[in-house]
Amino acid sequence: MPQANQRRAGVLLHPSSLPGEAYTGEFGAAAKRFIDAMVAAGLSIWQVLPLGPTHDDGCPYQSSSVHAGNPDLICLDWLVDQGMLSAQQAAQGKRGPLEKRAALDQASQVFFEQLFSAGTSALVSAYSEFAGEANFWLEDYVRFQAFRDAEKSQPWSTWEPGLRNRETDTCDRRAMELAEQLSKLRFRQFIFHCQWVELKAYANERGILLFGDMPIYVHLESADVWAHQESFDLDEYGQPITVTGVPPDYFSAEGQLWGNPQYNWRHMQDDGFQWWLQRFASAARMFDIVRIDHFRALEAHWEVPADATSAINGRWVPTPGRELLNTVRENYPELRLIAENLGVISPEVEALRKDFALPGMLILQFAFDGSPDNPYLLHHHDENDVVYSGTHDNDTSLGWFLDLDDATREKVCGYFNCTASDMPWAMVSQVMASRANTAIVPWQDLLGLDGSHRMNTPGTTSGNWRWRFNWDQVPADLYQRTRDLLQQHGRLRD
Template sequence: MDYSQTDGGESLSGALGSRRAGILLHISSLPGPGKIGTLGSHAYRFVDFLHAAGMTVWQILPVGPTQADGSPYQSSSVHAGNPRFISLEPVIEEGWLDELPLEESSFSDNGRTFALSLAWEGFKDRASDEDRAELDRFCAEQGHWLDDYCLFQALHSEQGGCWWEWLAPLRDRNPQALAEARARLCNQIQYTRFEQFLFFRQWFRLKSYANERGILLFGDVPIFVAHDSAEAWSHRAMFDLLEDGQPRAVAGVPPDYFSETGQRWGNPLYRWEQMEEDGFSFWIERMETQSALCDLIRIDHFRGFEAYWEIPATEETAVNGRWVPAPGEKLFKKLYEDLPHLELVAEDLGIITPEVEALRKSHGLPGMKILQFAFSGGADNPYLPFRHTRDSVVYTGTHDNDTSLGWYNSLDDAERVQVDNYLGRSREIMPWPLIRCALSSCANMAILPMQDVLGLGRDHRMNTPGTTEGNWQWRFRWDQVEEDLPERLRHRVMQYGR
């Protein structure tokens, strides 16, 4: 059977044209010392686990620098990497940082920053000519975003608050004020360049290790940009902002499955007409960076490229918004013209109209099928496995859902019987019947959250949409991984031709 064809006869090329299975686990959820996971030894061990389990995809969440709430979907840059992911192990091995007097798990974020600042001093004193040249090349190649980002970060430290609260000449990017700031903050700017150099160096080494073992990295690009970000500050003409830097309206979604009042994300909206006039260069540069970091990319909130939910900035909830058309057709045509090897997946959840579906299909983006959504309603539910198509990515659940065990246990008796009847009343304990259902789907790609692979309950949920407390903190432990788990997964993956 030719698995490279969709039900509609359209060809799926590249990695998306093969039957694959993978695991969803963000970098921050890796085990190890420190407050969150890093790109250190535990990341490599996880790649080995994926390989042993027969998986060929590692899906992650956005990897940009996070803000106070820790959400990877509210980053201070669309290009930069999260410096909290930098592992101190290889920095010590390079000889740029002495052994730490304390375990890394004792470090606060300030402690890690202090350690990295010591590494910068060590680099200046002891780096080889080859490493210095590599840093210079990185700064030159990434200068189109790196210079503004480093200045933005330095000003953040100096000025405090958000960029629209800075002194007007800095807020409005007065050339003389910026030149003076670059001279005044030169040391901080150089350090931040080094910090990003470390992130990208460690990232690409991990990516090479994964690719050599047949593992593809599956990234995630949020549609919108955080208000307090280097891009909103340095590309103000591209955003719907008032003269004082405040948004006229903000992004979100109307009431849906996740929230009765919708979700008010608070991101500034784009001036799409300005982006189109500029040849969508903002998006082309953004996707160039992300396609270098990852082999596959999920486009979050894909429906917002056809029409987005505009909420007046004065509204406290997302209820009183309106749909506004977006130039998605022109954007994706331009992206594929300039970046023909992009492999994109559409996050097409929520209120999906025929127009959104047409936009996705016209550019050959697979959509998402969530099994936790499949068992309500009747036989016309599009998430039911028999309604999947090959140009899909099937999930038991996502980072925004409860774990599959938590979801199953929360069902009432009638709902649980309905799920059991559909899945065949397997002798396997939940969530394995749902995992088997995902792997057996005709969808070309099946993704399993790590929580489901480990059989964990609702206390291990990653995110609850519409809330701001207690999210993005989950991490797994290696002692939760049973010895035979890789073999059990590999058996199922092979059984279903992935």
């Protein structure tokens, strides 16, 4: 296993952005080719966004499960190689999400009727092993998804009381009625698991660490909330009492109302944070490094009444984050955690982060407000930081630069000692020159792409999460140029 606590460089690219014939990127040949490209360039960390099943908007930060994988990322060609699909079926399944699910169901039928019944395939024993290891979440997830599909995606709080309240007899009876669908859903998760394990091994064997993302909150319409209602601040009908958000600040006079159900932290602490330990167990199996999104909520969280129309009337409520992090460290001492500490962060939040020696994040795009005390400027960086040119929520570095006013563009060029034509490579070079041990740049910045290739624009509801690159966009000299840059700044890990 490659070591994480060294001077390294990585790239941010969600698998959905990989090129290919399918409607979205997959865990197939393009993913392995991308890893090979990283090796050629000397990059040793691949950061991805959350990999869970998404809702209709495709946002990976609002998933129906913190444990399950997104079936859209499954490579159908892999199933052809395993004898579970024909090439024609796979080609049909690449057209869209509904077609892919139909193809996965066809493969599921072959698996259970032929391979599983024969009991001779290595995949059969792998399936049994997976089902056992995933038992703490798998049945809750497949039941939730099957029940929700049967209820035509109606909120689970509107289901009949026996299902809503997870009464054993009612749920068991409905599960028997939906047994075939439950098997199909289990199969999808098994195949996702197989392909991710294979991809992770391929990456680790080549010195690449996989860097995952853990959203701090979960979607109300998720298996996690339905199956663990006592761990969330809900009323007897499954409706949130308080919800999540952030208070008013420089960027928003009304704050941000996210609307996720708040946790019942008292219950979580009383049961030894079992829900969180299970969540970190899944993360530790999937990734070498994990980012805790909105880390500040582990010190205190902004609690808003569920009927509020804005976040103005919320309040700060202390969170037992220190106790949680102690418990996580005791159980998963080898898991490397990164704290997302962007935005307005209090001294108490920074004290919590530093007490646990968690690296924080630095975004170079945020450095140019004119103050020499700006913490994102290079001369303020620390070794125990992770520096980025930008993240999935930022414009590409070229798009950001072109959108600046003339005075700020001139200031950036002066700080980087470059001309406008040197961007965005000048930004990439400065990220790699940082004292921070870990440096990450979005793939778009290495490709030199403008703002039309942005992954997400916060506060907007359309056109996000869809960006994909193609191999023709990769400059012929990119890998050698990147490798030379990393060698210059001590980030090669060959």
